[in-house]
Amino acid sequence: MKKFFIIFVFIISSLFMVIILYAGDISEKLTHNLNRNLDVDWGDDHPKITKQNMKVDLLDLSVKWDTLNIVLVKSQSALILNYISKMQAFKCITNISFMLNIQIEIKCDEIRIDYKSNNWVSHDGMNISSTFFFERRVFDDIYDKQGSFEVKISAKKLYLNKINNGQYLVKYYFDNNKKLLTNINGRDISLTKQNEGLNVHTPETNFFILNRNFFNNTKKLNKSGA
Amino acid sequence: MAINIAKDIIDGNFPLVGYVSSNGMHTFPVFYYLVAPLVYISEEPIFLYWSVAFFNIVGIILLANYTFKKYGYLESIILLLFSATHVWSLYFSSFFWNPNYIPFFMCMFIIFLSKLLNESKSVIYFHLSGILINIVVQMMPQAIILIPAFIFILFIFKKLPSILHQIIHILIQIILVYPWLYYYIFVFNWDQFYSKKKLFKSFYTPAMEYFNFLGGWGLANEYRAYISYGTNTFPNTTIFNNMLFVSGLILLTMLVYSTYLSFKHIQFRDILNIQVKKINELDLPHVKLLIALSIINLSCLMFLLVGMHVHAHHYQFLTPLLALNFAVLVGVENKRKKLIISLLLVSIFIQGSFSYWRAYSEYTKPYVTDIGYSDKFTQYYADNCNADSSAYILDPRGLQFFKSSTGSVDKNACGKVVLVMRDHYAQSEIIRWMLEEEYRKTEMVFKDYMIWSANKDLL
Numbered sequence: 001m002k003k004f005f006i007i008f009v010f011i012i013s014s015l016f017m018v019i020i021l022y023a024g025d026i027s028e029k030l031t032h033n034l035n036r037n038l039d040v041d042w043g044d045d046h047p048k049i050t051k052q053n054m055k056v057d058l059l060d061l062s063v064k065w066d067t068l069n070i071v072l073v074k075s076q077s078a079l080i081l082n083y084i085s086k087m088q089a090f091k092c093i094t095n096i097s098f099m100l101n102i103q104i105e106i107k108c109d110e111i112r113i114d115y116k117s118n119n120w121v122s123h124d125g126m127n128i129s130s131t132f133f134f135e136r137r138v139f140d141d142i143y144d145k146q147g148s149f150e151v152k153i154s155a156k157k158l159y160l161n162k163i164n165n166g167q168y169l170v171k172y173y174f175d176n177n178k179k180l181l182t183n184i185n186g187r188d189i190s191l192t193k194q195n196e197g198l199n200v201h202t203p204e205t206n207f208f209i210l211n212r213n214f215f216n217n218t219k220k221l222n223k224s225g226a
Numbered sequence: 227m228a229i230n231i232a233k234d235i236i237d238g239n240f241p242l243v244g245y246v247s248s249n250g251m252h253t254f255p256v257f258y259y260l261v262a263p264l265v266y267i268s269e270e271p272i273f274l275y276w277s278v279a280f281f282n283i284v285g286i287i288l289l290a291n292y293t294f295k296k297y298g299y300l301e302s303i304i305l306l307l308f309s310a311t312h313v314w315s316l317y318f319s320s321f322f323w324n325p326n327y328i329p330f331f332m333c334m335f336i337i338f339l340s341k342l343l344n345e346s347k348s349v350i351y352f353h354l355s356g357i358l359i360n361i362v363v364q365m366m367p368q369a370i371i372l373i374p375a376f377i378f379i380l381f382i383f384k385k386l387p388s389i390l391h392q393i394i395h396i397l398i399q400i401i402l403v404y405p406w407l408y409y410y411i412f413v414f415n416w417d418q419f420y421s422k423k424k425l426f427k428s429f430y431t432p433a434m435e436y437f438n439f440l441g442g443w444g445l446a447n448e449y450r451a452y453i454s455y456g457t458n459t460f461p462n463t464t465i466f467n468n469m470l471f472v473s474g475l476i477l478l479t480m481l482v483y484s485t486y487l488s489f490k491h492i493q494f495r496d497i498l499n500i501q502v503k504k505i506n507e508l509d510l511p512h513v514k515l516l517i518a519l520s521i522i523n524l525s526c527l528m529f530l531l532v533g534m535h536v537h538a539h540h541y542q543f544l545t546p547l548l549a550l551n552f553a554v555l556v557g558v559e560n561k562r563k564k565l566i567i568s569l570l571l572v573s574i575f576i577q578g579s580f581s582y583w584r585a586y587s588e589y590t591k592p593y594v595t596d597i598g599y600s601d602k603f604t605q606y607y608a609d610n611c612n613a614d615s616s617a618y619i620l621d622p623r624g625l626q627f628f629k630s631s632t633g634s635v636d637k638n639a640c641g642k643v644v645l646v647m648r649d650h651y652a653q654s655e656i657i658r659w660m661l662e663e664e665y666r667k668t669e670m671v672f673k674d675y676m677i678w679s680a681n682k683d684l685l
Contacts, residue, residue, distance in 0.1 A: 123659050195449060195622035196656040208656065213624025218660055 023059045030056040034063070047072050063094040080132045080198070080209055088112040089155075101148045101173075111155040114162070126206040133215035134198040139180075139191075147174050228322070229274070231258045232265035242409035244324070247367070249424045254364030254406050257324045271597055274322040282319040282326075282545075285333030289546055292337045293553060296344075297512060301553040304570060308549040311578030313442025313470065314538050315545045321454070321597075325366040329545040331358050336519075336546060339376075342385060343514045349387045352380070356395050360402045368529070368540045375525035379518045382492065382500045425532045432529035432536050439541040440481075440548070441474020442577055443467045445584070449623065452537045455593055457584050460653045466580060473576040476569050477548070481523065484555045488513070488520040512557045519551040591674035594619065594628070594645055599673065606672050608633040611640035620646045620661070620678075622654050640668075641681035648674050 019026065034056055038049045047070050054065040070087040091109035096102065120127035150173040158168040172182040180191040192199045196214060200207040210218065231241055235258060243252035264277050286309045294302035309315060318326045335358040342351035359376060362369045380386045387395075400407070438444040446466040448458045459466045491513050493501045505513050523544065529536050552570055559566055592599045607617055608631055615631040615638075628645065631637075644665055650657055661667075665678035 123663075124655070126655065126659075128656075128659070196624075196654060210656065211624060213626075214656060214660065217625040219664055 019058070027056050027058040030058060061096045063096075065092055066090065068092065078132050078215065079138075080134050081138060082116065083118065083132055084113060084115045086112075086114040101150050103150045103152070105152045106154070108153070108155045110157045110159070111153075111168070112159040112162075115160070120207070126208055129207070129209045132209055133212045134209040135212060136193060139193045139198065140177075142180075143174055143177050147177065149173065228258060228261060228324070229265055229269050229271070232262040233269065235259060235262040236266050240405070242405040242413065248422060250420055250422045252406070252409065253324070253367065254403060256361055256364035256402070257327070260327070260361075271322065275320070275597060278322055278326045279319045281330040282315075285330035286546060286549075289333040289337060289550065292340070293550065296340065297515070297554060297557055301550075301557050304553040304556055304567075305546075305549045307574050307578075308552055308570070309546065311574050311581055312545070312549065313445050313577050313581050313584075314439050314541075316581050317442075317445055318539060318542055318545075323539075325539055325542050328362050328365050328369070328542045331362050331365075332543050333546045334358050335362070336550060339379070339518060340511075340515055343379075343383055343518060344511050348385065349391055352385070352387050352391065353395055353398065357398060357402065360399055362543055364403070366540060366542060368534070368536060369543045371525045371528045372522065372543060374528075375522045379521050382502060382517075382521075383514065425534055427533055427535040429530060429533045432526070432534060435536050435538055436526055436529075436541060437474050437478060439538045439544065440477040441470045441472075442580065443470035443474065444538055446470060446580070452539055455596075457587065458591070458647070458649050460649050469576050470580060473573045476573045477552075480552060480555065480566065480569060481548075484516065484551055485520045485524060487555070487558060488517040491517060509558065512554055516551070516554045516558050519547055519554065522547060523551060591647065591649065593647075594672065594675060603672055604629065604632070607631045608637075610638060610670060611643065612637040615640035616642055618642065618644045620644045620657060621650050622657065625660075639681070640679055642679070643668070643670075644678040644680075645672065645675040646678060648676060651676060 031054070035051070035054055038051060038054070041048070050067075050069045050071075051065050052067040054063065054068070056063050068089045072081060072084055072086065089106075089108045089111050092106055094104060094106045096104055116131075118129055118131045121130050122128075151171070153168075153170045155168050158165045168185055170182065170184050172180060175181050175190075178193045182189045182191065187203060190199075190201045192201065195211070197208055197210040200209070227245065231244075234241065241255045241258060244255045244257060245253055247253050261274065261277075264274060267273070286306070290302045290306050290309075293305050315329065319329070335355055338351045338355045338358065342348045342355060345351070355376065359369075359372045362372060377386075386392070435444075443466070444450055445453070445456050446459050446463060447453075448456045448460075450456050457466075491503050491505060493503050495501070502514070502517065526541070526544070529540075556563060556566055556570070588596075594600065594603050603617075607615070607629070610633065611631040612633045612635055613631055615633070617628045617631070619626050619628045625644065631640070644661065646657060646661065651661070661678050665680055668677050668679050670677040
């Protein structure tokens with residue numbers, strides 16, 4: 001047993017030594033791979049990403065960049081993904097730490113988000129989107145990739161449709177595979193996936209984005225505002 | 227589709243392969259050959275539904291009878307009680323689907339395996355066990371983990387037959403899968419093949435789905451992957467989930483203990499020298515079987531190691547195995563026998579309560595799409611609405627077309643009618659909103675369904 005333990009410690013120590021010795025080379029390789037993967041054009045129905053000076057630092061467990069532009073799909077579809085048309089993040093650093101879950105902290109000088117207008121139909125204290133529908137795979141994809149992440153994003157300046165909203169701090173994590181809990185500048189907002197669509201609950205009111213079936217089969221929605 | 231393929235077989239057209247599975251490859255065809263005689267008797271879907279339940283009950287009764295004779299009365303009773311209450315096993319026995327006959331073949335496999343381990347002239351049981359594994363794997367390829375587990379069991383109990391019999395058995399296996407091999411060697415166009423990766427997809431899902439298969443809480447949800455319909459537990463979903471979770475936890479704890487207990491009897495010297503320790507003659511059959519069942523059960527770890535994306539139905543080969551594992555555990559354990567029996571009874575009570583509540587709930591509140599009720603609704607609809615009417619079903623997933631009426635012209639012009647279960651109406655604000663905005667409730671009702679109409683004159 002003792003022999004096994006010594007061998008195990010030796011292997012782990014050797015692995016760490018190799019990582020420390022070759023950290024520069026590994027970081028360079030990771031930077032190359034990350035840039036290459038983000039440069040891939042996945043087609044018209046996928047977001048386009050451009051960036052400047054994106055670098056990975058293995059020992060620091062961080063990713064830095066000067067500019068990151070995400071242009072979302074330019075389609076006329078009412079899919080909720082089309083709500084945001086463009087995202088830009090300037091002078092950012094992302095740090096990753098491994099606690100019980102994976103914690104990601106993104107600090108940016110400036111974030112700009114352009115989004116489309118959304119019309120709501122009011123019903124019994126709940127606002128139902130008449131512009132966009134929700135596709136559960138959007139939620140499921142994020143949960144699959146970030147289910148164990150706790151993400152914190154801070155920006156000194158947040159521009160929403162070109163209007164400066166000042167400093168912003170956004171935190172989010174998944175409570176379970178149906179509920180995403182966010183905190184935006186101290187306000188708790190939950191996003192709950194339901195069969196009928198997505199329920200967005202804020203302290204003041206409830207918003208609902210219907211699934212495609214309800215969206216297409218509800219005549220009363222005024223869909224002209226898309 | 228299965229019925230049509232089985233009819234083709236009866237007509238002399240023999241398929242080489244089955245349907246295209248989620249990984250992009252065709253499955254094995256044995257299922258269609260096995261159900262062809264049943265389809266020959268009757269191609270009524272309800273008959274085929276009944277056949278699944280019938281064969282699985284027969285399998286369990288044969289296994290219980292064998293257990294009673296070989297291992298004892300108490301073991302047999304536990305096997306029967308567990309089999310009659312286990313949530314997922316009862317669910318999968320209730321409808322016609324390729325993997326749902328697996329429990330019957332696994333019952334047979336376990337009987338032959340036990341005979342193979344305990345009887346001296348056992349080579350015939352070796353071949354029979356191997357053939358049954360082949361059938362199980364053809365019905366559910368993920369059950370391929372049974373093959374290494376079976377070989378390992380034979381290895382540690384020194385029951386591997388002579389080289390001649392091993393070669394004969396390999397030939398038997400090749401013959402059984404030959405149509406499939408022939409198709410992929412001589413017919414299939416590999417240039418157009420695109421495989422969907424199934425390995426290294428998720429290392430969390432196999433563990434969770436295994437636990438779910440033990441406890442059965444996945445069935446406390448109405449909609450889930452690979453479930454045509456689950457259970458509408460509203461408004462008691464959390465209570466049922468927690469109850470079934472506790473049941474799963476009890477069973478998992480006992481499985482871990484049972485594995486520990488059985489592996490205590492194995493002596494590991496080196497990789498080629500694994501032996502079973504000497505045990506007194508009286509306990510020997512129990513311990514041998516417990517070790518064998520634990521090895522098969524433990525082989526599910528393979529799913530975890532390869533990160534395979536699996537669901538509860540992929541564990542169907544465990545159905546009789548788990549029941550017998552717990553039954554034999556009671557026979558082997560002397561010190562904590564009362565505790566183990568008590569825990570088992572708690573778990574059986576929980577799962578039984580849910581299973582039979584579910585059956586009662588389905589009886590009182592059936593889905594209109596259920597086999598048996600769909601035709602009844604067709605008749606009801608024809609009696610009330612003329613042929614210009616069409617029925618839709620509204621549930622939390624949305625509005626779906628169901629069927630058009632075949633009623634005569636003297637019946638009501640119902641137009642578009644919407645069927646909504648009372649539970650769905652009560653639980654979904656969106657359903658209430660949609661109905662109240664666009665439809666009017668009629669006086670028509672079918673089972674637990676309210677019927678709403680776009681035609682305002684129809685009240």
